[in-house]
Amino acid sequence: AQRVTQPEKLLSVFKGAPVELKCNYSYSGSPELFWYVQYSRQRLQLLLRHISRESIKGFTADLNKGETSFHLKKPFAQEEDSAMYYCALNSGGSNYKLTFGKGTLLTVNP
């Protein structure tokens, strides 16, 4: 079965510090991975897709197939980055079922 693990429920950093949100996955096929973000009282938004290798709001994520990881990183955290972050795996092939991790609540302190 496909599984997404986010080992940290809570992560607290100071403004300007680097931040890394961990995501590990279990999947027998070729993974398609995403990061979603949910700011307070807002809907979930797509942040990153591994296929596009893009940087959004200063965040990047690299797929490491050897370590089955897709960690989200930002070199200098900002207070507005405080949010719930979810890692997600497309586990249904062409049927496109997203399996989510349990999320990490990031708090960036001033």
Added chain:
Amino acid sequence: NAGVTQTPKFQVLKTGQSMTLQCAQDMNHEYMSWYRQDPGMGLRLIHYSVGAGITDQGEVPNGYNVSRSTTEDFPLRLLSAAPSQTSVYFCASSRAGLNYGYTFGSGTRLTVV
């Protein structure tokens, strides 16, 4: 474009009552899904659809029913509400294709008493 619209935003039900959560999207997306979000559990897939007339079960389908008669609409029916169904429900849609992300609705907060 309105995106993904969910109604109602809030609902309180008594145990045993039935109701339908509405979801509509105006982006002509083929894929639609329903998730429930619970503290410490993340988002869990209830049902999903890859096109009109096609639905399938997700991780936690018991107690819920769906249908997809049009591309735009994907209602979620609670057959007989139970307190365990107290949750925040999110509808999402996506274009067909392996790497498009989902667009989410704003959610329905349901309380079953």
